[in-house]
Amino acid sequence: MKHWTQLVRSQEFRAFLSAPRKLLMLDYDGTLAPFSVERHKAAPYVGVRSHLETLCRASDWRVVIVSGRLATEVSSLLGLPKGLEVFGSHGAERLDPGGTISRAPLPPAWERALADARFWAEGQAVTQQLEEKHGCLALHVRGLTPPKAAELLAAATHAFGHMAQAAGAEVLPFDGGVELRCHACNKRHAVERLLAEERARHGQGLAVAYLGDDLTDEDAFSALGGEGLAVLVARRGRSSLARHLLRPPGELLEFLNACALSASPPAVATAPGDGPEEGGEAHGLRGRLVVVSNRLPVTLARKPSGWEVQAGAGGLVTALAPVLRDRGGLWIGSCGQGGEAEASAPFARFSKEAGYRLLPVELTGEEHRDYYEGFSNEIIWPLFHDFQSRCNFEPRYWNCYQEVNRKFARTVAANSREDDYVWVHDYHLMHVAGFLREQGARRSCGFFLHIPFPAPDIFLKLPWRRQVLSALLEHQLVGFQTLADRRNFIRCLQVLHPRAEVWGRGCVVTAGVEEKSVRIGCFPIGIDYAAFAKLAASPAMAAQARAIRQAYRDRTILLGVDRLDYSKGVPQRLRALRSALARHPELRERVCHVQVLVPSREGVGEYQELKNEIERLVTQINGEFTVPGWVPIHHLYRNLSRQELVAYYLASDVALVTPLRDGMNLVAKEYCASNVTETGALVLSEFAGAAAQFQRLGALLVNPYDTEEVADAIKTACCLSRPDRRMRMHKLRENVRRSNVSGWVDSFLDAAFSRHLDDFAPIETVQFHEKPPRRAGKTWPRGH
Incomplete structure (x- = not known):
């Protein structure tokens, strides 16, 4: 059984994500949500909703929940994103994306078996442990002492067995109880139905995956018949038909994050002339890398003949230029000297020769003074380098910093598409991703901090600490130079958000904050x-x-x-x-x-x-x-x-x-x-x-x-x-x-x-x- 670290680098996983059409089927309890004694409180893991919402909006994904719960109950717990459908009661009922419920017909004998099961439960004084669904009756033993649970399970299995014979049903155990089910209530049927529908619509370009955790999901794994990804979501491996293992919630969120990042945007008809000014669609390219930094990787100098743009030097330019060029990339930043508007022709010439586009953001003298010299270098630079006594917490600086970050965000939004990846660099532009979201521009964003990140007792001195931290959490991935910097960031996160959780080990971990999941990593920068x-x-x-x-x-x-x-x-x-x-x-x-x-x-x-x-x-x-x-x-x-x-x-x-x-x-x-x-x-x-x-x-x-x-x-x-x-x-x-x-x-x-x-x-x-x-x-x- 492959673990996440093996799966994520496997050709099988890459082929799944790159398929033109993907069908993702997921169990709910134990897979997308932790088990809870109070079942009505089994909320999904932090970040699950946002990832599912992204996938449901994508034109190349179909996402289906296959659960033993009632479909309406799953919908209520999950806050059903538009486009998500649910097979409930082990596939016996279906809630389509439009909100319509359809149910499989049940044999006449089922009502008699159900009445007998209720009568038995009343005699055992365990009616509160029962959950009645379409074609299913489950007895839950979570919350009982182990001896009491074992005794009740044995008695229920024996009693339900007699009822199943008369009703043409079956008795099946699950993690936390036992269930009396009609033969129509089986996740195998739901998976087979979904596979048949997708194959009829999309032919051979289909890739499938099923994620589940308990014994009832083995029927679904079996229905895949060796096709696609059969993934067990569990803390540790067990005997299963699944070939892959994800440990919840961290590795599960990593999986969903990878799926969400691979998703194509919704198909939207655009009028001629809409979209980015250059590159992108015009060249048939998709998924460009958009680098955003305070400064462009060039120098701008005025010569007697006019403005001249010359290539800059440094490891960052050397590393990113080929990546941008090969994908029709875009680099957004300022030149720090003004005159960008006048130098549009030299920028265009340089972009053509370099093979990637430079897009300057022009700053006024006041913006440069208050955003760059003020907030960036009189507040963030000294504070993050442990020189808080040198900070000048001038409110005017903060206001200008936000406005310049909004200006950068508007430039990014106007010159990029949903399938581009925006990589923001350093402390000057920590709010770009947040302002992109504020402007309704959906972009996958990553952030890398080139300077240290301070410990909580220093960071908390920043008057706008919550706003800065929230802005960083708008990125899908936040990168730091060292493990110590990452540790400081996580500690600040836990101080300001006491209910935040962090999962995973190694260089990259996942943090859950409110309804967001953010990956936090350590990536020491090198040189050429x-x-x-x-x-x-x-x-x-x-x-x-x-x-x-x-x-x-x-x-x-x-x-x-x-x-x-x-x-x-x-x-x-x-x-x-x-x-x-x-x-x-x-x-x-x-x-x-x-x-x-x-x-x-x-x-x-x-x-x-x-x-x-x-x-x-x-x-x-x-x-x-x-x-x-x-x-x-x-x-x-x-x-x-x-x-x-x-x-x-x-x-x-x-x-x-x-x-x-x-x-x-x-x-x-x-x-x-x-x-x-x-x-x-x-x-x-x-x-x-x-x-x-x-x-x-x-x-x-x-x-x-x-x-x-x-x-x-x-x-x-x-x-x-x-x-x-x-x-x-x-x-x-x-x-x-x-x-x-x-x-x-x-x-x-x-x-x-x-x-x-x-x-x-x-x-x-x-x-x-x-x-x-x-x-x-x-x-x-x-x-x-």
């Missing part, structure tokens, strides 16, 4: 390993690295590469370096620290103060320790090209990556990928997301707030032997190679779609699994 490794292995880079080392007289080079931001911990790192030089005099004149600081938000006073503090510390430390021919710190305040950066990575002996808090920190991974000689060492903050991957692989983990610990780690890294360095760096590089950026995209989309990942492919075109060639020749001498 092959690009960095290939560039670092080139002769040109070797020459540049050699020149850098010669300029520093072959001393041990310590490297720090950071954007100007208080979360990067640059002042703390400089103080730790001062401590290392003071406590370990043998490091003096033998090490040089190169601090690359990338300009950021220079117009913000707080960032200017940080820049001044860093420059003051550099001056003080250099003034304290400099001797003729040696300056301990070399400070570079500018952007470096990738070639320059890789040259420094390759030339450096030790990378100091010590942020106070970071979602992942890709500098650590870039350094490892570029270290083709495998002779470098990595000092890494415990509070960087990368620490979760690197902690057992050879990185020297430190608490960046502990100056002496960082100082000692610097000394240790400088004194590592060459074999120790090679062993540590080899492990780190192998991890970076395996978990590259294309693997990150692969894992997120696989979790979002199950089989749909193939629809966005070929993702293999950007997977880099080959190990770059080692550079031949003598390695550079080290200064320790």
Whole structure:
């Protein structure tokens, strides 16, 4: 019997979801709803209704409930979505989507048997345990003590047996009781009828599945005759005709979610010119990937000849561009500089050349100030990085943030279709999915947070905490960098929604909140390993690295590469370096620290103060320790090209990556990928997301707030032997190679779609699994 993890990746499941017509039949009690002693309170699991509603609206699905209950009772408990039909009383009655009930004829002797059964129940004083249905009489023993239940079941089985012989009926046990049933009341008949109807209408393009939990569902499994998916919904496997096992409720919801994501939208007649402006239907494409981020993956610059659009760099662009291009994809974002309207022609040219469409969202100066600089960077950024004292909870920022998210949502709604998948990135746009729903645009949405998610005691300080959390819950899948971030999110969810439940194990779990089910996963982002490794292995880079080392007289080079931001911990790192030089005099004149600081938000006073503090510390430390021919710190305040950066990575002996808090920190991974000689060492903050991957692989983990610990780690890294360095760096590089950026995209989309990942492919075109060639020749001498 296949479990969910095997089923979801099987060709059988993919074939089922990709069939042009699907028939999904489901039991109710124990399958879609937990058993309840008070049967009228057996509500479906959280999220079931929404998934069934999606399937019922789809043009390629037929969903039928096959239950032992009365059809009207199932309808009432489920809040019957439009288009859903029910076979009740084990198939003896049928409630069609229009609300009409039809019932199978019963033999005349049934009324006599029913009267005898009632008489027997009165004599046993168990009439309250009886449930009368069309052609069925069930005796329930749930809630009784085991001895009492066993005694009553034995007596009822014996008494009902005599009545069944006279009425041409049968006595069958079920999980929690025993039932007297006419032969017409059998789930086998319902399944056979449904199969016959669908085959007559749709021929050979039909795929079927039946989900059930108890003994009465074995008749339905038998009726499938080995065709389709026979799925047992149970906590543990048992002897069954079913070939697959789903554990409720988490794996059941995963199954329904995969079905809902595969569903085609309802057939709607559209007038000429309706729908998205470009791509999509015009090209015969379905199910595009729509990426939504604050910034587009391009730069917009005004030249004497007009606006010019140039491709951006970075792992995200490298990973997503082939996926978008192959599926006629769309990327929505702003350029952050204005002028998008004037640059429409260059955007169109770039889109044509790139093979996927860029759609800019133009922001006013006020919107950029209050939404981006205000709410995003004066509230969410410091709060999520554990700097709540730096937050400016200005209500004006919140209002503008919502309006800009609405603007993005309107753009998405106007330029996408129901079968597109919308992948929203980062904290700037947490409300897009919610506003899409508010605007009546039904889209499957996923969200990935690139920064950390704070613990409840920090997140709850946000005045709009409930609104932000509710907005994230509008996505079908919410992704985080680390398990710690996912754990913090779940804890916040449970604080603000005490009745929320979480099911599942592993990297992706399912949360049930009110009537929603949301998948929550951990997807550590990677880098384009092959690009960095290939560039670092080139002769040109070797020459540049050699020149850098010669300029520093072959001393041990310590490297720090950071954007100007208080979360990067640059002042703390400089103080730790001062401590290392003071406590370990043998490091003096033998090490040089190169601090690359990338300009950021220079117009913000707080960032200017940080820049001044860093420059003051550099001056003080250099003034304290400099001797003729040696300056301990070399400070570079500018952007470096990738070639320059890789040259420094390759030339450096030790990378100091010590942020106070970071979602992942890709500098650590870039350094490892570029270290083709495998002779470098990595000092890494415990509070960087990368620490979760690197902690057992050879990185020297430190608490960046502990100056002496960082100082000692610097000394240790400088004194590592060459074999120790090679062993540590080899492990780190192998991890970076395996978990590259294309693997990150692969894992997120696989979790979002199950089989749909193939629809966005070929993702293999950007997977880099080959190990770059080692550079031949003598390695550079080290200064320790």
